[in-house]
Amino acid sequence: GAGVSQSPSNKVTEKGKDVELRCDPISGHTALYWYRQSLGQGLEFLIYFQGNSAPDKSGLPSDRFSAERTGGSVSTLTIQRTQQEDSAVYLCASSRGGDTDTQYFGPGTRLTVL
């Protein structure tokens, strides 16, 4: 596809369970970002990848959150022992980098923790 894709589109889980969210960036985009958006709130930056490396992980809200990227393409965001406050839309964006670094977003994964 031409755009960023994310899966699943919706995920309902029980408190305490682990979840994995997937992002497929635009082909050729070396930079990949994860954000989350709680209901009615702005975007919160989580982590950024350049290639397979994540230079800055400081946005991850707790050590229950981790992310990896393999082959400079697909990325997975993992949330362990989910809590109700983790409920949000998780958004992925990718860019070519460079001076303007225009970021293109995927449709998001809506996570609901019961």
Next chain:
Amino acid sequence: DAKTTQPPSMDCAEGRAANLPCNHSTISGNEYVYWYRQIHSQGPQYIIHGLKNNETNEMASLIITEDRKSSTLILPHATLRDTAVYYCIVRAPRQAGTALIFGKGTTLSVSS
């Protein structure tokens, strides 16, 4: 990055031009003006960006004043599907790795 100010909401009739203003009076000479929009329950969508010159693409036009202290996003023929929150973001040129910071934006309501 410079701060931006946008009206909280605007209305537009379907088929008419929607002109969305943004003030960025503290913008620096090398900072770009970006516009994104977010339709309900979807991810933000990139619209257009510019530095000094006016820009046009298939979605919209961006008019930047000569002093660069304000800009206007123009949707030439608004449709119901253009109802969304529109964000104006000012950002210095940089290599990848910096998060976009979205303010409150302008909620555009297009009605028939």
